[in-house]
Amino acid sequence: MQTAILFSVKKKHYIQTLIEQGEHLKLDFKFEIAEAPKIARSLVAFANTEGGKLLVGVKDNGVIKGVQSNEEYYMLEHAAQSFCKPEVAFRSKEWIVEGKKVLEVSIDKSSDRPHKAPDNKRNFKAYIRVADENVLANGVQMKVWKRLNDNSNINLIYSETESLLLKYLKTNGHISIATFCKLADISKYRAEQLLADLIVMEVIDMRIVEKSASFHLKEE
Numbered sequence: 001m002q003t004a005i006l007f008s009v010k011k012k013h014y015i016q017t018l019i020e021q022g023e024h025l026k027l028d029f030k031f032e033i034a035e036a037p038k039i040a041r042s043l044v045a046f047a048n049t050e051g052g053k054l055l056v057g058v059k060d061n062g063v064i065k066g067v068q069s070n071e072e073y074y075m076l077e078h079a080a081q082s083f084c085k086p087e088v089a090f091r092s093k094e095w096i097v098e099g100k101k102v103l104e105v106s107i108d109k110s111s112d113r114p115h116k117a118p119d120n121k122r123n124f125k126a127y128i129r130v131a132d133e134n135v136l137a138n139g140v141q142m143k144v145w146k147r148l149n150d151n152s153n154i155n156l157i158y159s160e161t162e163s164l165l166l167k168y169l170k171t172n173g174h175i176s177i178a179t180f181c182k183l184a185d186i187s188k189y190r191a192e193q194l195l196a197d198l199i200v201m202e203v204i205d206m207r208i209v210e211k212s213a214s215f216h217l218k219e220e
Contacts, residue, residue: 015097015104018055019062023132026052031059033072033079040083040117045127045134047088047110052129056103066100076105085116085124114145130208138213139188140177140206143196161186161194166217169204174214 012020023029026046033039033056046052056076057067073092080088091106114126114137126137126145137145158166161184168175168183175183180191195215198204205218 013095013097015055015064015095015102018053018104019058019064022062023060025129025131026050028052028054028132029058029060029062030054030056031065032056032068033075036075036079037083037118037122039076040079040088041119041127041134043080043088043090043107044084044115044117045129046107047084047115048113048126048137049109049129051107051109053107054103054105056105057101064098064100064102067094067103073103076103083117086112088115113148114142128208130211135208135211138208139192140195140199140213143192144199144206147196147200162198165194165198166203169215169217174207174216176212176214180215 018027019029021027028042028046030039030042039054042054046054056072058064076090076092080090088107088110093104093106095102095104116124116126119125119136126142127134128137128141129135164184165175165180168180177188177191177195180186180195181188184191186194195204195206199206202218205216207214207216
């Protein structure tokens with residue numbers, strides 16, 4: 001007679017499955033919320049990019065330490081209302097994991113971009129999410145948002161400059177702003193305008209790696 005041996009496998013908590021992903025474009029860990037201006041940069045970065053989640057009470061290495069007090073929620077609310085321009089909406093939920101409280105904060109991609117938050121000098125700047133970091137939005141991104149918010153048609157005539165750019169991209173695959181300025185002998189401001197127009201028209205894409213931007217022909 002055979003005896004069946006049953007093994008009980010404890011299901012992982014939802015928050016633990018998130019933590020196992022590590023920090024990435026749409027997930028950030030915060031041990032605590034101590035400064036409203038600082039957490040505001042995380043809120044606007046998610047809202048300006050693809051949305052995402054903050055797990056408060058979790059260290060950068062994924063260790064759960066727990067939320068220390070209810071003041072952290074109020075600090076978060078204060079950051080969203082007073083240090084995000086315009087205000088960033090969020091949803092939050094408390095979880096008990098390993099006997100400790102974790103605050104899950106969800107931010108949607110905003111249709112009201114760009115949102116701005118104060119930098120270290122208290123100047124309001126737009127931030128975006130790149131991999132697992134919050135970085136300043138560059139001039140091209142700011143001009144893309146402006147074009148989209150203007151809600152007006154872009155009448156782009158392919159002059160020698162645009163033709164030169166597209167030919168370069170077909171041959172080399174990508175280009176930086178500095179290289180484009182040199183190639184076309186134009187100012188940085190003019191280069192950013194042209195690149196922003198082409199992004200809005202879905203001719204090219206911008207990719208940012210370690211705070212450095214490059215531009216590519218949009219894949220069909």
